Amino acid sequence: MGVNHSNLIPQTTPDDQVLDNALRPKTFGEYVGQNNIKENLRIVIGAAKKRNEPVEHLLFHGPSGLGKTTLAYLVAKELGANIRVTSGTALEKAGDVGSILTGLSDGDILFIDEVHRLNKAVEEVIYPAMENFKLDIVIGKGNSAKTLQIDLPRFTLIAATTKISMLSAPFRSRFGANYRLDFYNQSDIEEIVSRSARLLNVNIEKEAIKEVALASRFTPRVANRLLKRVRDFSQMDPERSSRASGPEGTHDSVASATSYGMDDTYITANTAQKALKMLEIDDKGLEETDRKILLAIVNNFDGGPAGLKSVAASISEEESTIEDVYEPYLMQMGFLARTPKGRVVTSRGFEHLGLKNKKPKLL
Ligand SMILES: Nc1ncnc2c1ncn2[C@@H]1O[C@H](COP(=O)(O)OP(=O)(O)O)[C@@H](O)[C@H]1O
Ligand SMILES: [Mg+2]
Structure with missing residues (x-):
């Protein structure tokens, strides 16, 4: 299949994970866009706090890279709750989820990513746990086997999936709220690129922010990856402009650039276009x-x-x-x-x- 330089299937490389974590918004204020979801979550969280009860179980769904995991962390942070993170592929046996559930405390959050990958055996443990905070355990084998029911802490399950259609209706109905993340709009993505540039100490022209955003499939994760690749390209570009020793004519651009930090490279629209072309990404973000x-x-x-x-x-x-x-x-x-x-x-x-x-x- 040759070398895959896709910006879309990168979750597996440690480098990209570091980037994800470094740029992940730490507060709802930093979380750009998705205003309906943020507003709704604020209400859900506020009400739970007021009643001094755990938040109802929450389900986030939508395409990869739109901010589902980030939201789970933000909810935990806002509640001051512990969050335990796992995924549908990691939970293979009923016992796996059993031991996680019994290890939780009241008010803790259990985050299950890629929840559509859960197998039947694990789902069957999760159902009663979500509904009544009970866990059935079977002790012994054959005729002498006994079922024991134990009480679980009042936890909140937050689940995320890219494939809501693969969840059974009864499972879906056990979530108190269900949020669909949509693709962002151009100005949200521009804001995200601009914020990320600031965090990465990258100087970038307004027009270049626009170029990167246009190529980003209205998806924050892709925007961040492209920004990083464009930055790398710009540092290697022989024609690159620099504040210290740039060619004539760069000063105006620098003045109008969103300029941050001490990095002496800054990304112009021209560099951004060249980088995107080299990555074979077209003007609609298609690779x-x-x-x-x-x-x-x-x-x-x-x-x-x-x-x-x-x-x-x-x-x-x-x-x-x-x-x-x-x-x-x-x-x-x-x-x-x-x-x-x-x-x-x-x-x-x-x-x-x-x-x-x-x-x-x-x-
Ligand atoms: N609303 C947002 N505002 C700013 N950055 C965001 C936003 N949503 C996602 N991101 C960025 O995109 C990256 C991917 O988001 P993530 O929550 O991991 O997506 P998902 O879990 O839906 O695949 C995050 O690390 C974060 O840097
Ligand atoms: Mg995720």
Whole structure:
């Protein structure tokens, strides 16, 4: 599959995790956008505090990188509560979740990321725990086996998922509140880039902030990664401008730049454009794999409908990666549609690829 320099599947590299943590907002005030969710959470948290009760169980869902994990930490912080973090893949056996639950204290938060990955056995332990704060344990085997019920502390479960459709209806209904995170708008992303630049001691022109934001798929995590890559590029750029020894004409830009810290490089719109071009990210934030997906459907399936399996096979990419990482944004942009018969490239998608839509689509 060659080298993957995608900015979209980077959670696995320690470097990117460090970046995530370094730039993660520490207060609701620093958390840009998603105003409805913030307002609603403020009420939920305030009411729980007033009643001196734990907050009801909360579910955050939406595409990767939009700030679900961050919200979980912020809720814990706001409550002054301990947070225990785990994920749907880490909890393999009923006993795994049992021992975590019994180790909690009243008011603690249990955060389960990728909660759609929980298996049945673990879900069955979680249901009664969420509802009645009880845990059933089976002691012994066969005929002499006995079930013992023990009381659990009054904890709050916060769960996050990119795939709400994979949660069963009864599980979903056990959450007191359910929040859907949406893609951000351009000005929110610009604010996030600007904030991150400040934290990373990067000087960046207003126009460059705009360029980075435009390429960021309206997603904070992508914005932060691109900012870092653009910064790296700009430090290696032979034509780079610097405050100390920059070429003529840079002073005006510096004055109008959002300039922070002591770093002597600053990112101009021109550098940002060059860096994004080198990363093969186009003006709508699409990267190579996005274009491959669209082109595969156009070239091999006449624009669609094409099944996910076939698309995945024809570009040698994992189905789940296509579905979770690439498609949400392609659909948000109106380049791709999911129909009951399969994926279809829309006329907007054709247009973006610079192609003529051969057959009129029923869309
Ligand atoms: N609303 C926001 N304001 C500022 N930065 C944000 C916001 N949401 C997310 N981020 C940044 O994006 C990164 C990814 O967010 P995260 O909460 O890990 O996303 P998710 O859990 O939804 O995949 C965070 O580390 C943070 O730096
Ligand atoms: Mg997360």
